Amino acid sequence: MSAKVIIVIVLFAAAIGGAVSLALLEGGTEYRTIPELSSGSYGGERVKVKAQVISVQSQFRPTQFTAVDIPPEGQALPANPAVLQVIYEGDDVPANLKKAAHVTMEGRYDPQRGAFVATLLQTQCPSRYEGKELTTADEANPAP
Numbered sequence: 001m002s003a004k005v006i007i008v009i010v011l012f013a014a015a016i017g018g019a020v021s022l023a024l025l026e027g028g029t030e031y032r033t034i035p036e037l038s039s040g041s042y043g044g045e046r047v048k049v050k051a052q053v054i055s056v057q058s059q060f061r062p063t064q065f066t067a068v069d070i071p072p073e074g075q076a077l078p079a080n081p082a083v084l085q086v087i088y089e090g091d092d093v094p095a096n097l098k099k100a101a102h103v104t105m106e107g108r109y110d111p112q113r114g115a116f117v118a119t120l121l122q123t124q125c126p127s128r129y130e131g132k133e134l135t136t137a138d139e140a141n142p143a144p
Contacts, residue, residue: 033049037049050070056098
């Protein structure tokens with residue numbers, strides 16, 4: 001075999017190995033629910049969380065908001081939903097980050113701050129969740 005063919009084979013193998021390594025590193029992030037973050041099973045690893053924003057405290061850096069889990073379709077919000085304080089330290093805040101927005105976040109839960117520190121934040125297109133706004137526990141269970 002000529003040296004050129006060997007070099008091409010080695011470069012091709014390196015490119016495939018790099019792509020597989022990157023896929024394994026990026027694809028290894030698990031989804032967690034909000035109650036799982038405060039449980040003993042969470043070890044501080046980087047995770048993804050899907051949630052619904054119930055209030056936005058600050059749109060400025062760091063962005064701070066409160067969120068709850070999105071219940072499965074057809075199910076109501078539990079009487080006492082687990083609430084998650086979120087601190088987003090990224091540069092670009094999505095323009096449609098507001099109450100009732102559905103978000104996917106990636107980061108770590110910091111028990112000392114009592115908040116999920118997100119480094120990636122993405123909002124879903126409003127057409128995917130419009131008309132499906134969750135109510136707070138107080139609105140879901142009004143006092144008699």
